[in-house]
Amino acid sequence: MNVSILVPLVLVYIGIMSWLAYYGYKKTVTKEDFLVGGRNTNPIIMALSYGATFISTSAMVGFGGVASVYGMGLLWLAFLNIVLGIFVAFAVFGKRIRKMSSKMNATTFPTFLGKHYDSKFITVFSGIMIFIFMPAYTSIVLIGGGRFLQESLAINFNVALLILAFIVAVYVISGGIKAVMYTDAFGAVIMLIGMSIFLFVTYHAVGGLFEGHQALQAMKSMVPEDLAADGHNGWMSMPDMGSPMWWTLVSTMILGVGIGVLAQPQLAMRSMTVSSNKSLYRSVIVGGIFIFFMAGAAYIIGPLSNVYFMETNGQLAIQAAEGNTDLVIPRLISELMPEWFVYLFTLTLISATLSTVSSLIHVQSSAFGEDILRTIGVKKVFSGKISTNRLGVIVGMVLAVVLAYALPGGIIAQATAFWFGICAAGFLPALTGALFWKGSSKQGASASMIVGFSISVFGFLFLKSSQSTAFGVSQALFGRDFLLPYPWTHIDPLVYALPLSTIVFVGVSVMTKSKEKTGWNKEKIDAVQ
Structure with a gap:
């Protein structure tokens, strides 16, 4: 890439983002402005911000690369992303979260759960879980953006990482959620344009819509022996069931x-930022289109990259990427796309990185400052010179950068699944009960969250081989990378952690019979519903 062209483009881009962040800063007056945007955000801005937060480098680079190995079966994830991540999240969960959070004056996800169940433990425990585990997800998004800047700008990875971290920290500290959402929406437009062009050019390169899929189907005999032994049936088919x-x-x-998307704190909070159910319904349309072109495009381009690389290099995509799924999409862009698009996609990935990281850091900071410190009575630090929320931004950013150095390559998709899975097991039963079941109790919610997080983390550390081997805890304690044989080595902990946490939630709630003891009692719930 011509640095003399790219650098001015990036500077203009950063200038626009900075102006939007400053605009958000000027609009941020109260704590409610900082945390939930004053609850009057434009629905289009909210939907674009939600989508840009949802779809990051983990989807575009990480899952796009994974799709090049697993094939079109990953499109089922795009289907769930739209049905659960957009329609259910906005039209079903979102409208109740909006109403209830406004009535309770809850401005964060943990505070929402804690106030509903009248439990400081739930607020603090939720905040701690977010603050401990979210940096792992934040760091892999930083890795994706940092690696692309390293290649495109020919700068040191450490420098690229610190530049991204500094930019995010500045506008989250100054403008809160308003700055985050304005910059997210601008980034989302760039992302949508970039991925739409990428999908069109990819189909053109492999001969067209039908020709490309036919060519991919014809490559079934080229599946490597090790993948075929693991159940691979070609890139147009699902693997053998149970393999x-x-x-x-x-x-x-x-x-x-x-499933995990329904319990993502940074996404659930978006429902708190609009003024009416009508706004949420409008957001469904914008969000659905955005996710279709972003997630759907990435999961289609990944498999089709095998056709392109085989025709041009005589290699499968994973071979052309030297075995690293995180490099498939960058290599495809480098070889396939015209020079001008590389500049556009650089801005696309920067947008994806900044939008997701800024939202994650905002949630981490509110978890640290609002849900943990303020709940236990700490309102100011350093003699009142810095708010607890802004201190949380700094601490969360430092943790994410440190982890970005520590995590290995090819980890993006796995780390994403880890974060989404533990959120589903830990938060989803308690959140669903708060929204839809009058018989839920704080004892049931507390027990469910403890069980959900504990079983999930245990599964990742000691059972699922891809993560347990990488973490090394099982090897250090027991001399084995994992404790149980197949299929436990390949079953995601969500499969057993979520049912167990749900059973605990329902069982304990029924036994304690405390539906009248929550801080938000039956009459108040009826009034909202």
């Missing part, structure tokens, strides 16, 4: 991320 590839694709990629 290692099937368990990974279905339980980790499709269910782990597809």
Whole structure:
């Protein structure tokens, strides 16, 4: 890439983002402005911000690369992304979260749960879980953006990482959620344009819509022996049911991320930022179109890259990427796309990185400052010179950068599934009960969250081989990378952690019979519903 062209483009882009962040800063007066945007955000801005937060480098680069190995079966995840991640999240969960959070004056996800169940423990525990585990997800998004800047700008990875971290920290500290959402929406437009062009050019390169899929179907005989032994049936088919590839694709990629989206704190909070149900319904249309072109395009381009690389290089995509799925999409862009698009996609990936990281850091900061410190009575630090929320931005950013250095390559999709899965097991039963079941109790919610997070983390550390081997805890304690044989080595912990946490939630709630003891009692729930 011509740095003399790219650098001015990036500077103009950063200038626009900075102006939007400053605009958000000027509009941020109260704590409610900082945390939930004053609850009057334009629905289009909210939907674009939601989509840009949802779809990051993990989807475009990480899952796009994974799709080049697993094939079109990953499109089931795009289906769940739209049905659960947009329609159910906005039209079903979102409208109740909006009404209830406004009535309770809840401005964060943990505070929402804590106030509903009248439990400081739930607020603090939720905040701690977010603050401990979210940096892992934040770091892999930073890695994706940092690696692309490293290649495109020919700068040191450490420098690229610190530049991204500094930019995000500045406008989240100054403008809060308003700055985050304005910059997200601008980034989303660039992302949508970039991925739409990428999808069109990819189809053109492989001969067209039908020709490309036919060519991919014809490559079934080229599946490597090791993948065929794991159940691979070609890139146009699902793996053999019950095979290692099937368990990974279905339980980790499709269910782990597809279901986990409903319990993502940074996404659930978006419903708190609009003024009416009508705004949420409008957001469904914009969000659905955005996710279709972003997630759907990435999961189609990944498999089709095999056709392109085989025709041009005589290699499968994973071979052309030297075995690293995170490099498939960058290599495809480098070889396939015209020079001008590389500049556009650079801005697309920067947008994806900044939008997601800024939202994650905002949630981490509110978890640290609002849900943990303020709940236990700490309102100011350093003699009142800095607010707890802004201190949380700094601490969360430092943790994310440190982890970005520590995590290995090819980890983007796995780390995404890890975060989405533990959120589903830990938060989803309690959140669903708060929204729809008058018989839920704080004892049931507390027990469910403890069980959900504990079982999920245990599964990732000691049972699922891809993560337990990488973490090394099982090897250090027991001299084995994982404790149980197949299929436990390939089953995502969500598959057993979510049912267990749900059973605990329902069982304990029924036994305690405390539906009248929540801080938000039956009459108040009826009034909202």
